[in-house]
Structure formats: C-alpha cells, structure tokens
Amino acid sequence: IDIEDKLRTKEVDSVVAQVSAYPPLRSHVNEQLKAIARGEDMIVEGRDITTVVFPDAELKIYFDAKPEIRAERRFKQHPEGTTYEEVLAGVKARDEIDRNKAVGALKQAEDALYIDTSYLTMDEVCEKVLSAIFALKTG
Template identity: 55%
Template sequence: MIVAMDGPAGCGKSTIAKLLSSRLGFVYINSGNIYRAISLAAIERKIGLEEEAALVACASSLTIDCDASGAIILEGRKVEAELRSAAVDAIVAQVSAIPEIRAIVNVIVRRMADGRDAVVEGRDMTTVVFPEAEAKFYIDASVEERAKRRFEQGSSALSYDEILGNIRMRDQIDTNKKVGALKIAPGALYLDTSGLTIEQVYEKVYSKILHSREAHGE
C-alpha cells in the first residue's frame, strides 16, 4: 500500500508521515530529503546553481538510498545531519525546481517504494509520482503557523521573521514550478493542521487509511 502526502514547507507532514510509518510498519520515504542530498552533493562538488547541466549530471551520477526509518544514504554514507544545514537550505528550492532533477528523484522514490508498503511525502507525490496511491493527503497550515513550528524546533539559527520570509519564498517557488508544482490532487484529503495536535491529525489520517484499505479489500 502506498500512502502519499503533499504539502508546503513546515506544514507538519514529516511528523505525521514518520508517525504513520512507525505505527503501521511501513517504509518512510521523504522526497525532499533526496533533493537535499543532491544539493549537498552539489555543494561538496562546488557546483553552482547557474551550472544547471552540471547539477543534472551530478544528480544522475549519485547513488541514493534510505533505510526503513527514512534516513538518507548518499554514496554509502548517512547524511541526515548535513541535510538540514543552512547551505543546503539556501539552494534546495532552486535545485528541486529543475525538471530533469525532478524526473531523476521521481525514479529514485518509485524504486525505493517498489514492492513495499510505504508512506511517501513531498510536494508532488500525490499528483505526479503516485497519482494512483491508495491513500492521498494534502497537509496544510497557515504560513505563520508553519514559521512558528520551524522556529520552535530550534534547529535553525534564523529568527522567526527570517524563517517566515524563507517559507514564503519557498511557497512561491513550489507553487510555480514548471514540473511538479505544489497543488491538491484529485481524491486527496485536505487537512489544515493549524491549531491541531499531532494526535488529532494522526487520527484523521489513520481513519482515511483504514477506509482506503477496506475499499481495496486489504
């Protein structure tokens, strides 16, 4: 079974997706972390954003996998801590907007999920990568709520206002991509998580998954 989730930066989909995969025993796949791994590799190889052909060549040459918990393995090494660096944050939106790189990542995600029960999350999982997923969700929250959550995580040295500005910029890029633009897929359950606890969101998502399983005779 494939459970697919889309939504903007900071909406809480990673928290819910990880919780679901843990409780259901599904593999967790975060497509955003694959884009971050490619961005990290580009930084390490000193490839600039203006070198689009070199970025695509870099992405196509990489060996990227994940373990059952979703931890990304880049060229044989775990890179989870490095994926959230300020340097990666600064370029990942632009890297992920390159159509050829999106195509490469989509192939990687499908390979990771092939023949497995998986919870997959990103920006175009329900619209492009897994449009026929048995359960599809669009997770959302107000931009102020999303910035507040990111700020309170304490994983960034940026101020609340800086995080808010970055999220607004990311939203602009994500919704205007030529390929894989962020939007609500037909048949996806829309959930605004503003003001909801993690457990409240989980219960809504889990209920939908149960109904989907029953509908598919699982």
C-alpha cells in the same frame, strides 16, 4: 540513520527550492522513489508526491497549514542563528517558488484528502491519517 534535523537547516532551506526545480534531478529522484515503492505499501511525503510521483496512489493526503504556523514550528525546531521573521519569509518564498514551478508545482491532487494542520496536535493529525488508512483498508 536519522537526518531529519539536518534537512531543516537554514543552509538547506536556502537552496532546496532551486535544486528541486532542476528537471533532470527531479526525474532521477522520482524514478528512484517509484522503484523503491514498487509493490509496497508505504507512506511518502513531498510537495508533488500525489500529483507527479504517485498520481495513482490508493490514498492521497494533502497537508496544509498557515505559513505563519509553519514558520513558528520551524523556528521552534531550530531557533539558533535566525529570527521568526526570517523563517517566515523563507517559508513564503519557498511556497511561491513551488507553486510556480514548470515541473512538479505545489498543488493539491483533486482526489486528495485535505487536512489543515494549523491548529491540530501531532496526535490529532495522526488520528485523521490512521482513520483514512483504516477506512481504505476495511472498505
């Protein structure tokens, strides 16, 4: 089941930061993620995945992009019923909330590979990620 389009709606964006800041829910979801991943190699994405959920992961990658670029990308995905300016304001507000959360704040893990995706294509990002995985696995 592919629900990606439903995750990036205006309705979800308007509440996701507040919901994700609720500690009992975060704890439950994090435990579920750990149970699913136990003993498996997998790729997991999230704002605190490498600092809170999987701080001992073999490979940690911190993706970043300028807020204006992220807003442009999101607006292109779902332009209906909103403006670029509204999307940009939402991106900046979410970043502010996530950086200042008491639990699970948005920050780069010290040992994470930093990739600024602002001006990279999807293929270029994938190439960087695959290179990091292959380097880790071939040692």
